[in-house]
Amino acid sequence: MSQAALPGVMTSRGNMKAIRDRARGGRVRDTVVEPVLGFVRAETVGGVLLLAAAVLALGWANSPLSDVYHRLWSLEFGLGAGPVRVTDDLRHWVNDGLMTVFFFVVALEIKRELVTGELRDPRAAALPALAAGGGVVLPALIFLAIVDGGPASAGWGIPMATDIAFAVGVVALLGKRLAAGVRVFLLSIAIVDDVIAIAVIATFYSGPLNGLSLAVACAGLLLVVLLRRAGVAAVWPYALAGAGIWYFTHQSGVHATIAGVALGLLTPARPFRGREVLRDLEQRLHPLSAFVIIPIFALANAGVDLRGDVLGQAAASRLFWGVAAGLVLGKTLGIGLVTYIATRSGVGTLPEGMTFRHVWGVAALAAIGFTVSLFITDLAYTDPTLADLAKIGIFAGSLIGGLLGTGTLVLLTRRSGAEPR
Template sequence: MQLAHPDPDVSEGDSAPRFPRLRAILHHRRGFSDSEKTAAALLLVATVVALVWANIPLGHSYDDFWHSTVSLQIGTNTLELDLRSLVNEGLMTLFFFVVGLEVKREFALGELSVWSRAVVPVAAAVAGLAIPAVIFLLINHTGETSRAWGVVISSDTAFLLGALAIVGPRLPGHLRTFLLALAVVDDIGALAVIAVFYTDKVHILPLVVAALALAVIWALRFVTVAQGPLYVVFSVIVWVALLASGVQPTLGGVAIALLIPVYAPRRREVERAAELSRAFRQSPNPVYAQAAVRGLLNSVSVNDRLHTLYTPYTSFLILPVFALANAGVHLSADTLAAAVASPLTWGVVAGLVIGKLVGITGMTALIRMLRVGVLAPGLTLGRVAGGAALSGIGFTISLFIIDLAIDDPVLQDEARVGVLAASVIAFALGSAIFRIVDRVQPPSRMSLVLARPIDPQRDHIRGPVDAPLTLVEYGDFECPFCSRATGSIDEVRAHFGDQLQYVWRHLPLTRVHPHALLAARASEAAAAQGRFFELAPLMFAHQNDLELDDLLGYAASLDLDLDRFEEDMRSSEVVNRVRDDAIDAELMDVHSTPTFFIGGKRHVGPYDAPALIRALDAGLGLMPGHSEERA
């Protein structure tokens, strides 16, 4: 099924879209949401504004403003912070809370939930934390500046994804997933460094209060009434207690997030929400309305609800405000001259630019060479190197640690110049690496061949696994064209017999087929019980009935274990398997179903049985390694 993508920015009667070059760049970069691009753009704008504000003739107003104090007095107790500290220790707690939610979800359900999938980005992230610190300490091994090694360890995820969207490969595929997994481990390492190395004096009693409040937050999963307000109250208690204890209060955000439960939506809660919604529809009243709202909220995990709620605030408000408060370096001639001659500045630049590139790329190459882990299809070492270079944009946490590690304002400015310079150099270096890699291996060539070799342990295969002829289909269980193609496939298989292996891979086109993703996961759950090719025809035969209850009914008709079937549909293994196929398809620029690959090469043209038979008879179905002729 071929899809058309009309440009939403062109209205009726317009002869041409506004800002055609900008729109072409944004639409050219698939795999990135508009929110990620917008967040990176706001962060960049805030940085520029801060630099301009700090360097205008009235530039002293920048420091005067951010050093203004805010105080809160309760009885004889007074809490006083300047505006910059309020941003860095207050608002940034919410940012680290969202980071913690992402970490928890990735380890529970996402890319890091299966160790065999996670070993490469985890090892690369660890090297990307250690090597930059070593390089920095080689340049700044003594004096006050040696304490600032933490400035170079972490990447800025928002800027990294924004930069990847602008200068990365046209089809980022698994590279984006790889960098996201790497960023999670990177964030964990940075937070651990802040907790261990940048916390000076600790007061025990407030720390005990914080621990007790965290225990209450863990227990709130069992509370069904006023859960939201209770989370807020005890989260504030944790923050105030950590601030009083001397521990960085931002770490409280991560600790709270890690205690919040995360799980895939469960059928029982979803059905309960549907029943409450029907009751409200039949008898609209405030009691049923509140019950319906609670039912809908309870059908998804607290982690998902809070991440959805707070991500826009952190992306579009807190991070830009943080950049505005911390990026205002006084770029006077004296500051720049001091920075050029400063080991601190060059240590930051070398650590971020060289350390991230060498650490991430080198460890990835080592892991692959030792066969401890493998890269996803299409994720070449060259693409990893481009992403590693962009990881040298260590903006947010780098600026955050500067305030913790360095007391001298002059040295702080030198370090900030290093962070800004490293970000610009890393952006340019990453762009150059991607251009070179794309020139050596053009994306157009990648779209003509199968991205991932056939794997009998993973792929769904009909026919002998050692058959000389291969036919791979990327399909969608809700696509009517895929349903009709099943007849052609049956004819082709009957014609070639044991000389052909047929392979199915998923490409759920969710924009036009809302049930396709659920059906794909159902087929994988059936595959876990050895019944993939029994469930698939049932779903093709009932394409208008692919709700969860329908799928459970089909599974029951096959005598599958329904509890296991439903649990497997929600498992990270099934979710990742379907997603992998879809990412492979994007990498090969496949955006319609069915799409066939014959002998590892993309089939262009009709896919009726005679056409496929002719293509296979022409020898195109021979996979690399099969040189024998068909009998």
């Protein structure tokens, strides 16, 4: 080949490389970046709706129409027929039924992060995983130390949770003034936190096991795996199998929402027969979860009657202080101290653009434990008085953590000016 022809060949090869790089970048944006951006946008709006629903529930439960509120969520109805009929009150249909979709979406997010997101690289995942672990263990220990035994100690899992919608929503509202690494770090911690919360619910907050029903539910999950391996792309076989798995999980004593978690984790994260199944499901179901299911859940569970001397009783209650201190002190110190130890020892490094001062703001925001904390409260207590005291502790701890975290991050952005995104 002549030397005169070489520049043309090199140019052609360079163009081909550029085309491949652009195509690869487009795939990364379609499969990783866009889902994350869509997630953050939905969580921001969802957080606003969640707050509005919680305020509405509190106002309704403390109004002259409070009896209507409690009667509404106590209405019973059933679904199914004969031996497969399930009857429960409206609040438990929300908590056991609709919240299965919420946990299914959470599992989809976990699967995406593990396969294509920030948690796919063990070294990158090490720091948020360790930080989340510190933010789970210390709150539970503080709670148990303050409550000091008795029936109230059953709620030790309540201060372990972080509400992604509220926490990510606060960070998103701060916009470009915060480095992208801060958002990534908080999101990673919240997702690992969800993994731990799901394990805790399945292990410690399920009822006596029915071995036959559990075996049938597991057989249903195996059927889903076989359908996928057989290349079945139609939706209806998976929908029928999913309904059966939910029913037998509900009958087994394991909390029914765990069926949603298992099905979400079995969803293929990479293209299946030419379809981005996980991405499509997430795009369709995440708005439903964030804009409809979670606000309904808050409306059903946040209605605590604060009239009379309820706040005075809460202030004198070990349960209230255990939940509130577990959230604020446990989350902030647990995440902050573990992150400090991990970075100083070289086990992990902070994301680009994030300083250790940001860690304290993120750790305080993680104390917003609204949704999953309320969910665990419903599982932990059958005594309405204990449940209400725990919910008041959740409200107080989440509010204080949210204010501390927001104030810290706002103060840092004002001191440092606009940081690169």
